Amino acid sequence: MASSRHDTHRTTPVLPLDTVRESFALLAGGPEPLTVDGRRIRGLPPRHLPLDELRTLLLNPACPRLTRDAVWTLLVRRSRRDGAPWVLACAGMALPALAGVVRRLTDSLPGDSPDLQAEVVSGFLHALASVDVVRPRVLPRLRWAAYRQGHAALTRTLNSPTPVAPGFGPAVPRLPWGHPDLVLARAVREAVLTRTEADLIGSTRLDDTTVTDWADRxxxxxxxxYKTRRRAETRLAAYLHDEALDTTDDDPVASTAINALPRVASADPVSSRRTQKSRPGTAKNGPDSGLLTCGGSTTPSHSPSDPEVD
Incomplete structure (x- = not known):
C-alpha cells in the first residue's frame, strides 16, 4: 500500500506555479537570502528586506504605487543584470498576480492545467526581458503579458480536437468551437461575408432584432x-460545407458542421415565395442560362440594393 502511494505521488505532475513557489522560498529564506535595500526606495523600511517580506509589503493596499513601481524597476533590472536567481525572484514576487491570471483563465475548466500554467509563466518571463521599466505600472504590464499568452494557449486548446477512444480519432472540441459569433467572424476574415452581412445575420438570426428594425437602422x-441576408447565408452555408468536406469522412467535426448547416431558403419570406412560384423546368440554371454572361466571374458580388455600412 505504501509503495502504491509512493508511485502515485511520483506520477503526479509538478505544476509550474508550485515550482516557482518552492524556488522563491529557497531564494527568500535560504542561508544567503536575496534582499532588497529598502534605503534606496522611498516608502520602504530603511534596511535590507528579504524578498518574502518585501512581497508582503507590496501587496498591502496602503503601499504607494510609486513605491511598487520603484521596486519592480529595480527587480527587472537586477534580473537582466544578474540572471537566473533574480529572474526566479521576479517570478516569485509576481506569484500572487500569476496565480490570479491562472484562476481567471481556468474558471470554466476542471482541475489544474500544467500546460496553461507554463504558458502564463512563459509569457511573464518573456515580457520580463523586454518590458519598459521607464514607464509606470511595470507589474500590471507584466501580468497582462502573462494573461495574453495564457489566453492564446487556452483558445488553441478549446478549439482543437480531443482524441477519444476507440482509435483516438478527432472529437468535437468544447465551446467556443462552432459558436455562431465565431463562425461569422471567421467568415468575415475569409472574405465570405462583409461586416454588414455578418451584422445582419447575427442581429436577425441570433439576437431579437427583426429584419424590419435592422433595415430601418x-x-x-x-x-x-431579406435579399441581402438570403444571398449571404447561401454563401456562408456553401463555405461551411466546403470547409467540413476538407476533413476526413469519419471526422465528427465535419459531421457536426454539415448537420448544422442552416436551411436558409425556408426561413426567408422572399426565398419561400420564389420557391413556391418556381416550377420544374422553368428555372434558368443550365450552362446557357446567361447567369455568367455579365462579368464572367463566379465570385459573389453585391447589388446596389445591398446596404454596406462600416
Missing part, C-alpha cells in the same frame, strides 16, 4: 435586407 428596405 441601416436606411434600407426590409425587402432589400
Amino acid at each position: 441601416h436606411r434600407t428596405t426590409p425587402n432589400a435586407a
Whole structure:
C-alpha cells in the first residue's frame, strides 16, 4: 500500500506555479537570502528586506504605487543584470498576480492545467526581458503579458480536437468551437461575408432584432435586407460545407458542421415565395442560362440594393 502511494505521488505532475513557489522560498529564506535595500526606495523600511517580506509589503493596499513601481524597476533590472536567481525572484514576487491570471483563465475548466500554467509563466518571463521599466505600472504590464499568452494557449486548446477512444480519432472540441459569433467572424476574415452581412445575420438570426428594425437602422428596405441576408447565408452555408468536406469522412467535426448547416431558403419570406412560384423546368440554371454572361466571374458580388455600412 505504501509503495502504491509512493508511485502515485511520483506520477503526479509538478505544476509550474508550485515550482516557482518552492524556488522563491529557497531564494527568500535560504542561508544567503536575496534582499532588497529598502534605503534606496522611498516608502520602504530603511534596511535590507528579504524578498518574502518585501512581497508582503507590496501587496498591502496602503503601499504607494510609486513605491511598487520603484521596486519592480529595480527587480527587472537586477534580473537582466544578474540572471537566473533574480529572474526566479521576479517570478516569485509576481506569484500572487500569476496565480490570479491562472484562476481567471481556468474558471470554466476542471482541475489544474500544467500546460496553461507554463504558458502564463512563459509569457511573464518573456515580457520580463523586454518590458519598459521607464514607464509606470511595470507589474500590471507584466501580468497582462502573462494573461495574453495564457489566453492564446487556452483558445488553441478549446478549439482543437480531443482524441477519444476507440482509435483516438478527432472529437468535437468544447465551446467556443462552432459558436455562431465565431463562425461569422471567421467568415468575415475569409472574405465570405462583409461586416454588414455578418451584422445582419447575427442581429436577425441570433439576437431579437427583426429584419424590419435592422433595415430601418441601416436606411434600407426590409425587402432589400431579406435579399441581402438570403444571398449571404447561401454563401456562408456553401463555405461551411466546403470547409467540413476538407476533413476526413469519419471526422465528427465535419459531421457536426454539415448537420448544422442552416436551411436558409425556408426561413426567408422572399426565398419561400420564389420557391413556391418556381416550377420544374422553368428555372434558368443550365450552362446557357446567361447567369455568367455579365462579368464572367463566379465570385459573389453585391447589388446596389445591398446596404454596406462600416
